[in-house]
Amino acid sequence: MLAASLNPFYRQSDPFEPTPFLALLFQAPVKLLLYHAYNLITSLRSTPKPTQPLIRIVCISDTHTHIPQDVPAGDILIHAGDMTNAGSVAEIQTQIDWLASLPHKEIVVISGNHDTYLDPRTRPSLSEDERKGNVEWGRVHYLQHRRLSLTIEASSQDSSDGGERRPLLADNRSQRRIRIYGAPQIPACGPMSVHAFQYPRGQDAWSETVPEDTDILVTHTPPKWHLDLPLPDGMGCEHLLAEVRRVKPTVHVFGHVHWGAGKTVVWWDKGHDAFCQGMAVRSKWTHGVLNPRLWWSVVRVLYRGILELLWDRVWGGQSFNTIIVNAAQMHGNTGKLSNTVQVVDI
Template sequence: MNPTPIHKLLLQAPVKLLLFHAYHLLNSLRSTPTPADPPIRVVCISDTHDQFPEDVPAGDILIHAGDLTNDGSVASIQKQVDWLCSLPHKEIVVISGNHDTYLDPRTRPSLSDDQRAGSVDWKRIHYLQHRALTLTLTIEPSNDAAEGARTHLLSSRPRRRKIKLYGAPQIPACGPMSVHAFQYPRGLDAWSETVPEDTDILITHTPPQYHLDLSLPGGMGCEHLAKEVKRIKPTLHVFGHMHWGAGKMVVWWDGCHHAYESGMGAKSRPIRGLLNPWLWFNLIRVGYRGMRNLVWDKVWGGQGSNTIMVNAAQIHGNTGKLGNTIQVVDI
């Protein structure tokens, strides 16, 4: 799964290319959402593939969004679990990825007897497989809050916050169904009405289509997951799978986002795509609505409904080597 070269995109989907960059430019200029008080620091990783990132930042919750291993064996999964448990985070939450073969009963038979011998000891890790989890965390005051002369007395004391997470590993098929775990045929709706409405943090392995995805020309993420995220509007959505999409962005649930998804979902054929009025209409809508929302944000301080999305893949592209930044989010 590699990005389409720019010269091919200029021939295959030139208007979509403009749409994609216009949306992301306008999005990048908007303010960062204000976290709750007290904030919870979430450290996000994914796609470690048997490797162990160094200098993992401190935080309240550490999330691993799948593909802990390459071969999916019990021994490989256990090594990753042992490493994760050695980290100092208060809570650690993990889901599976398509390479974690043992964790899907449908693909487990593809492993050798030695590879599937035994079972995984999750220790203190919360493993989520189509499951919700509610955590209550005690948040210590930051040094700035504790030392600030004007800080209210209550702000210098530990405070508690309750937060609900939901994790699910399924992805649109990208390899043999008997080997790659938790796959469903591309185009099948495996998401609608599956995520609890009060979810604060959603953890999936696949990205939602067109967001921190291989978005051009057609998007490799799941379109049905994108609709489910829009329905739930969690505070934070963590995923991986598409190594090239690694990063962090804020999705604002407004007219600019609607125009972006409408345009990206339109058919775009070589040369003819330049004549598609629907594509041009949505490009204009992204520009107009994006600028209007930017002014509302910067001048009036308005933010609106949003979700912070994180593609936490650690492997850089198809190099097989760690290289992407570990993402940290305060919510």
């Protein structure tokens, strides 16, 4: 990072590390404006209200053999992949045993690219000792291109107590049906023989793969331009984004890009369409400054975004939306878990 401090136009060589602001200002000034305009307007919109009685989803990812401390209580715990570093049976089993010991009613796990043993294509890269034995999942639900339907005995939330959840009385308990779909594939980021569940970047590995009635989608890769270090190029998958837009799940949980950790709401409206169209524009000359398509996207994001904001805040209307969660626990590439465990009530 010394080069970044000495050269304001330095471009980060590792795409999984954030590019310095001054470098982005030089490389993609209009996209930088577009990105911040879209996110500013989005941040001003109201939060989707959970259904009552609510279900609490606790989201983690990218623990890389570590065990997070103080995982919040909830109804469903989701781990969105990269439980391990080497991906051996022993590493995976240690993480599964820890997850199974937690008090959550249901625990759902998918694989990440570091969970090598779980992909038959990359399993041969492990030593014989690393492949020895079988993974015992116990009460943990492992989803690999699989749909899971859960019946959850829900709890209520009393808004008068500051948001604290209280159990329903025995005679007032109710159940909710939650449909979860999990898939581990990611755009290639390393050797195909070592990193699990990869496909060539740009290839469509997603269209028509997610069931339409999915409530919670769990993937390892982010959708492109959303909590994925979106500038200058974005580390997520554009085809996954299109699939999420088609299905519009209530929640989409992922990880993989550690620096993208966080939570936001995607509103599936024309302002979001303009944002994605602008971010997809490629300008080889003048870094987009003279590209009319990019500037038109900025105008559309501001215009449509303000209209949607007024409709939301003044008239109380809301577009279709998805809460997206980058649940990575690893803080960048530091090797330490310090990102916040994300909690979503639906």
